[in-house]
Amino acid sequence: MLMAGVDVGFGFTKASSGETSVLFKSIVGEAQPRNLGDRFFDGMGLEGVHITLNDRSYFVGELAESESRVRQFTLDQAQMVAHQFKVLSLAALSRVAASRVPVNVVTGLPVGYYVEFKDRLAESLKGEHSLVLHEDGQANEVALSVNRVKVIPQPYGSLVDHLFRDDGTLMRQDVARQKIGIVDIGFKTTDFTVCRGLQHSERGSRTTDTGMAKAFQFIAEALHEMSGINVEIYRLFGAVQQGSIKIRGAEYDISKVKDEVFSRLAAAVVNEMERVWVDDWDLDLVLLAGGGGEALYEYLKPMVRGQLDLLQTREDPRMANVYGYLKYGKYYYDAPPEKGAG
Numbered sequence: 001m002l003m004a005g006v007d008v009g010f011g012f013t014k015a016s017s018g019e020t021s022v023l024f025k026s027i028v029g030e031a032q033p034r035n036l037g038d039r040f041f042d043g044m045g046l047e048g049v050h051i052t053l054n055d056r057s058y059f060v061g062e063l064a065e066s067e068s069r070v071r072q073f074t075l076d077q078a079q080m081v082a083h084q085f086k087v088l089s090l091a092a093l094s095r096v097a098a099s100r101v102p103v104n105v106v107t108g109l110p111v112g113y114y115v116e117f118k119d120r121l122a123e124s125l126k127g128e129h130s131l132v133l134h135e136d137g138q139a140n141e142v143a144l145s146v147n148r149v150k151v152i153p154q155p156y157g158s159l160v161d162h163l164f165r166d167d168g169t170l171m172r173q174d175v176a177r178q179k180i181g182i183v184d185i186g187f188k189t190t191d192f193t194v195c196r197g198l199q200h201s202e203r204g205s206r207t208t209d210t211g212m213a214k215a216f217q218f219i220a221e222a223l224h225e226m227s228g229i230n231v232e233i234y235r236l237f238g239a240v241q242q243g244s245i246k247i248r249g250a251e252y253d254i255s256k257v258k259d260e261v262f263s264r265l266a267a268a269v270v271n272e273m274e275r276v277w278v279d280d281w282d283l284d285l286v287l288l289a290g291g292g293g294e295a296l297y298e299y300l301k302p303m304v305r306g307q308l309d310l311l312q313t314r315e316d317p318r319m320a321n322v323y324g325y326l327k328y329g330k331y332y333y334d335a336p337p338e339k340g341a342g
């Protein structure tokens with residue numbers, strides 16, 4: 001059976017089938033009529049998808065960001081599950097899964113929302129979905145056939161990617177036996193999870209609102225003061241990475257404000273970590289994951305007591321959860337019956 005992993009984050013939607021992978025911003029917008037051809041130059045296509053689902057058309061990802069007049073972008077979990085999740089995940093799946101071929105899917109939720117939303121998430125993906133994928137000026141019908149759906153807490157994606165092989169077998173036996181704390185810093189949320197000998201600890205698991213968006217909000221405010229322009233936070237990624245941004249022709253240096261807000265955010269994460277894990281002083285290792293984990297690693301390192309390791313299984317840190325989901329899928333769906341039940 002084919003397998004796909006989908007990680008719908010507040011910042012980015014990521015999916016992979018092992019062979020093909022996609023990553024785009026988690027933005028859904030109204031589709032606009034496009035009278036001109038899609039592309040004027042080769043190799044300049046926008047990331048993102050134009051999909052039609054149940055007779056409604058959406059732009060998804062960067063395409064929505066640059067072309068839709070009405071855009072939905074949310075930082076609210078209930079809203080995400082109710083409105084955007086299905087469009088984002090099916091758009092991603094339609095790019096990585098083959099049409100008319102049944103696929104088993106693994107996806108995730110922040111630990112703090114896992115119990116509340118996991119069934120609804122699975123229900124919204126399971127079954128047959130027919131959609132029309134508009135790419136390169138062509139409309140292609142895609143019949144997605146989702147066989148089984150397994151939902152796991154998001155940070156387990158990263159943990160599994162670190163511990164398991166591609167075929168779903170355990171690679172780091174000794175580490176797996178240890179007590180590991182995982183911190184997954186995303187765009188909106190930070191997830192804390194504790195796992196000992198691959199057993200989940202409820203006590204050490206929590207989702208907080210201390211994501212990278214907080215830092216971006218401060219930077220946007222500083223930019224507003226400097227330039228008078230309101231820059232939407234999801235348009236700041238590139239600028240923050242480069243340390244400067246061009247607005248209406250003027251170049252603004254944001255490296256200093258970035259340094260300041262990143263170290264404040266790192267301090268907030270450490271603060272929460274000490275509170276959430278107040279009874280878990282016996283951790284062998286803290287594993288730092290998520291796109292924000294990489295961004296904050298240098299700031300966090302001097303503040304954390306004990307061993308802090310940055311997860312470095314993937315070139316792009318945002319993809320680790322999704323590759324872990326795939327490995328988990330191999331473990332869970334393809335394993336001998338005693339493990340694969342359920």
Ligand SMILES: Nc1ncnc2c1ncn2[C@@H]1O[C@H](COP(=O)(O)OP(=O)(O)OP(=O)(O)O)[C@@H](O)[C@H]1O
Binds near residue numbers: 009
């Ligand atoms: N190439 C990149 N482009 C944009 N952001 C990047 C890049 N590399 C790392 N990042 C960082 O990754 C963060 C997003 O990480 P990630 O994809 O793990 O979040 P998410 O899963 O969408 O959010 P959440 O877990 O809160 O739902 C950004 O806020 C940014 O700081």
Ligand SMILES: [Mg+2]
Binds near residue numbers: 009010184186
């Ligand atoms: Mg995430």
